[in-house]
Amino acid sequence: MTTTTTIYVVEDDTLYREQIIHYIEHYHSNTFRYKLSPLDNHLLFMEEIPTLNISDNDIFFLDIDLKTRYSGIDLASQIRQINSKCNIIFMTSFEDKAVSIINSGIFPLGYLVKNPIDATEPKATIETVLMKVESLTKSAWRSDLDIITFVNGYESIYVNCKEVLYIESLKRLKNRVLIKTLTEESVIEGKIGKIKKTLEQPYLFLSLQSYIINLENITTINRKNGTITFTDDQDLFVGTRIIDKVKKGLQDYQYA
Structure with missing residues (x-):
């Protein structure tokens, strides 16, 4: 059984977004087929959320500070209203955001802390996140009688x-x-x-x-x-x- 998972990358820094997409495209899985969403305009993403068909396996990489009238946390709150189980990963330059996000009821799967010094860190974090998503999904499969x-x-x-x-x-x-x-x-x-x-x-x-x-x-x-x-x-x-x-x-x- 091959599962198709849609990945959304909402990031105002074009170069950083391209880097994230590059690492995702070069990740290989035997069980999951990853499809990148064509939605790439962070200024319009809030308006797009109500139109999305979000599955439990879908993954959202959301930059917390989008330098617009809403933040990645605001986007995540809207996404959670549609699907409470999908996977949300916050991208941030500040590690101390974690507690406030958890307390807001979003419960992200993880955080990608932007590190301008170590360019390999995003790659390692993305691979860890994708492997975790696959592991959680397979655990759910094992408990499904069908x-x-x-x-x-x-x-x-x-x-x-x-x-x-x-x-x-x-x-x-x-x-x-x-x-x-x-x-x-x-x-x-x-x-x-x-x-x-x-x-x-x-x-x-x-x-x-x-x-x-x-x-x-x-x-x-x-x-x-x-x-x-x-x-x-x-x-x-x-x-x-x-x-x-x-x-x-x-x-x-x-x-x-």
Whole structure:
């Protein structure tokens, strides 16, 4: 599961903003896809906030002193009215701002203290912040019953079962399983029988030897062609015998 996270950088110093963006663009993650917001005018950002669709994973780098009629703290207060969980990092030249910000109920994830002497400090802070965001998100995933973790070699892959269309055992590749979701297609090491033992979601049909089918994401079943059509018009050919089992499983699930 790849999570897309939008990052906002609100900073009145153009060169410093470009430096922050450079470090973000060169940060690599296997699980998160970072997208920088095109909103770059700090003078208009307050007016833009009500129009934003802010997710819990989104990140705001806010300069406290914007040299305008409002501060980064004012922006953060408005952002918190829309989303209480998103990640806010304050950029400041003064370390003593922290207590007043916490007391105002904003509870930022961290602070980036501008250091004109050490140019590598922003890079280290940004990497720490992004790793912390990923760690907190993965902790939330682990407590979500719809999200399961696959170990693929040395890598952990998180999959939201609600987004799964089907999981298929690949006959030509020994101990390889295809996971097809609404947005991704992944091949991992493993056996489908062992995967079934880890799944408790009632909408996943586990009675087939080589497939796991998400009954919630089926849109049509064509017995004549032996195909199952899922959300977004994605087709899976399984043959008539399997079609009959899936139809029975879907009927039992709908009337359970």
